[in-house]
Amino acid sequence: MLRGNLKLIIGLIMLAIFLVIAIIGPSIAPYGINETAKMEYVTTKQGGTLMAPPFPPSKKHILGTDRWGYDILSLLLYGARFTLFTVLIVSFLRVAMGGLLGFIFALNKHALDRPKNKVKVNIFSGLPIFIFIYFILYRINLQPVMRPVTLTIIAGVLMVLLGVMNVYNVVYGKTIEIKKNLYVTAAFSMGGSRWHIMKKHIWPAMKSQMLIIFVNEMIQVMHLIGQLGIFNLFLGGTIVQMDPPLAISVTKEWAGLIGQFRSSFYYSRWIIMFPLSCYLLLLLAFYWVAQGLIKREKLIQRKQPFLS
Numbered sequence: 001m002l003r004g005n006l007k008l009i010i011g012l013i014m015l016a017i018f019l020v021i022a023i024i025g026p027s028i029a030p031y032g033i034n035e036t037a038k039m040e041y042v043t044t045k046q047g048g049t050l051m052a053p054p055f056p057p058s059k060k061h062i063l064g065t066d067r068w069g070y071d072i073l074s075l076l077l078y079g080a081r082f083t084l085f086t087v088l089i090v091s092f093l094r095v096a097m098g099g100l101l102g103f104i105f106a107l108n109k110h111a112l113d114r115p116k117n118k119v120k121v122n123i124f125s126g127l128p129i130f131i132f133i134y135f136i137l138y139r140i141n142l143q144p145v146m147r148p149v150t151l152t153i154i155a156g157v158l159m160v161l162l163g164v165m166n167v168y169n170v171v172y173g174k175t176i177e178i179k180k181n182l183y184v185t186a187a188f189s190m191g192g193s194r195w196h197i198m199k200k201h202i203w204p205a206m207k208s209q210m211l212i213i214f215v216n217e218m219i220q221v222m223h224l225i226g227q228l229g230i231f232n233l234f235l236g237g238t239i240v241q242m243d244p245p246l247a248i249s250v251t252k253e254w255a256g257l258i259g260q261f262r263s264s265f266y267y268s269r270w271i272i273m274f275p276l277s278c279y280l281l282l283l284l285a286f287y288w289v290a291q292g293l294i295k296r297e298k299l300i301q302r303k304q305p306f307l308s
Contacts, residue, residue, distance in 0.1 A: 008292020014285035022084040025077035030062075033078045033252065036069035037061065054268045063274045066261065072274050079252030082148075082235055084282070086156055086225070086253070091217040093160045098167025099210060103202065105168075106175035107194045129162045130227040141233055148236035148251045155235055159224060163217070170213060171206070178205050208297050215290040222283050229255030254279045 026033075037060075039052045053069035055061055063072035137155060144151055178184060184201050192200075225235060232238055236251030246263075249256025257275035264271035 005292045005295055007288040008296060011285045011288030011290075011292055014281065015289060018080070018084055018282055018285065021077065022080040025080045029071075029074040029077040031071040031074040033074065035071070035074075037065050037071065038069065054264070054271060056268070057270060064268075064270045066271050067264070067268070072271065075252045075257060076254065076275060076278055079249070079254055079257060080278075082152060082251040082253040083225070083255070083279075086152060086235055087218050087221045090156045090159045090163075090221050091214055093156075094163045094167050094217050094221075095210065095214045097160065098164040099171045099213070101164070102168045102171025103175055103198060106172045106179065107198060107202070128227070129159070130224055130231075132162055133158045133224075133228065134231060134233055137233060142238050142240055144237035144239075144250065146237070152236045152251065155228075159221060163220065166220075167213060167217065171210075174206060174209060175202055178202055208293070208300065212290060212293045212297065215286055215293060219283065219286045219290065222279075222286065225253070225255045226258070226279065229259040232259055234259060254282070 037053055037055060039050060040055075053065050054067045055065045055069070057064040061071050061073070063076070065071055066075075133155065136158060137151075140146065140154070141151060146154075178201070179188075181201075184197060187197055187201060228234070232240075232247035234247070234249040234251070234256030235253045236249070236256075238256070239248040239250060240246070241248060247260060249260050254275050258272060258279060261272040261275060
């Protein structure tokens, strides 16, 4: 099914590379996370010059350094694990919890029930999730006293709980649609148990959809982390420096580095361009995988259409 599906192939390769980087990143980082480059005395044709950070990309610092001398490549390698693993774990828990609830409630709804003409209004649906997370984490995430891992877990739990309902609604709706098929209705009429219906009819029709939902959730979580980063709420904690005013990411996760370095766009653009490029490439990898899976699903349905 991968033949001719270029987006899926490239997306999976990119994700594999990012996963390897997240696993071995700290061990291959050229510099320590707290190691800074010092001022250098450089001799040129015009004479000696004293140079101070930020240093542009060079053989010594492949991606350059920030204004305090921290190596950009090393920061990205250290922060990759917090970025990628948070996205993967939060998305998996969202899909697992929301999908399970969706299947349970949809299967418990009688196959012949008629939909009731009731309009359900969710007062939280019109507000972005990051607003709730922002106000909950604002006091504990700035100048943190908790460990970075603890703060990341708290943020992850909030992202899971506030995102479960979206997955539930999608899975519930798709499961109800599948139950309308004649072969499922017949299975219910013949006394098939809910577990049998789930195993033999619902899950075979939904398993590829669940994978698409999972990848879409990863995209949503990436967007959410990026939104929080814009407002200086970084995964694992934010250290606020007053002179000059600056928010510093404790874990060096990529959205945090973008928020931390955004002021450098006006004087040393490489400082923000490399973290921004990594963030966008990871987002692009998720997007291509999602598009590839959708294309693969359409091909499967053409070759093996479900009975209706």
